[in-house]
Amino acid sequence: MTNTPTSNAVAQDFVAFAVQSQVLRFGEFKTKAGRLSPYFFNAGLFDDGAKLGRLAEFYARRLLASGLEFDMLFGPAYKGITLAAAVSIELARLGRNVPFAYNRKEAKDHGEGGTLVGAPVKGRxxxxxxxxxxxxxxxxxxxxxxxxxxxxxxxxxxxxxxxKATAGGQDAEESAVQQVEQRYKLPVVSIAALADLLHYLETQADPALASFHPAVLTYRQRYGV
Structure with a gap:
């Protein structure tokens, strides 16, 4: 889904917030695909009430601006569980009250049973x-x-x-997001993208942060879509 001018402003605010929260870090990190990345994003470090609340605000603002129609949220275990709960609270605060559900990694054989928890999974x-x-x-x-x-x-x-996504140790032509969009015919709405991170670094007044721009740009030129 293409970023709009409004979402670009949200994206820049989000990148700044992620950097300030040390959720987005710079250096040298090995990705799951075995690549050496000059940045690392770890959403698990949105680990207190203030940071999680602000993160939920970004999700909610981006979703409402996207115009995407949905009836409920589903958070896959484990990180998605917290996100679904937090974002549903923020959406309700903004006047858009929707139910949410999530899954367990292992089915429960007592109580309500099954792998799904929360609101009944129905609709969009x-x-x-x-x-x-x-x-x-x-x-x-x-x-x-x-x-x-x-x-x-x-x-x-x-x-x-x-x-670029990887398959069998080979680089694909598409990103993992593009593959999801093409394979399942589903839109993917992101708060920010690597292009937004590059813009943030390029326009930085802080020399220490600006110094990471060349490495991130080189990484995108090599592996980007």
């Missing part, structure tokens, strides 16, 4: 997660949502890395 279901790396979490979520008789209607993430 929006999957919420932090990033899309290999698309595995999205595929599993789609399977659970359709098995419940509901319709997956999209995915929302915090950061689109905009880099």
């Amino acid at each position: 279901v929006l999957i919420i997660d932090d990033v899309i790396s290999a698309g595995t979490s999205v595929r599993e979520s789609i399977d659970m949502i359709t098995a419940a008789g509901a319709t997956p209607c999209g995915v929302t993430i915090a950061l689109d890395r905009q880099e």
Whole structure:
């Protein structure tokens, strides 16, 4: 989904917030694909009430601006659970009250049983997660949502890395986000993308932060889509 001028402003605010929260860090990090990345985004470090509340605000603002129609949120275990809960609270605060559900990694054989927890999964279901790396979490979520008789209607993430996915040790032509969009015909709404991070670094007054721009740009030129 293409960024609008409004979402670009939101994206820049989000990148600044992620850097200030040390959720977005710079240096040398090895990715799951074995690449050496000059930056690392770890949404698990939105780890207190203030940071989580602000993160939920960014998701909610981006979703409402996107115009995407959905009836409920679904958070895949584990990070998606917290995100679904937090964003549903923020959406309700903004006047858009929607239910949410999530899954367990292991089925429960007592009490309510099963793998799904929360509101009944029905209608148009929006999957919420932090990033899309290999698309595995999205595929599993789609399977659970359709098995419940509901319709997956999209995915929302915090950061689109905009880099080539890998398959069998080979680089694909598309990113993991593009593969999800093409394979499942679902829109993916991200708060920010690698292009927004590059713009943030390029326009930095802080020399220490600006110094990371060349490395991130080189990384995108090599692995970007």
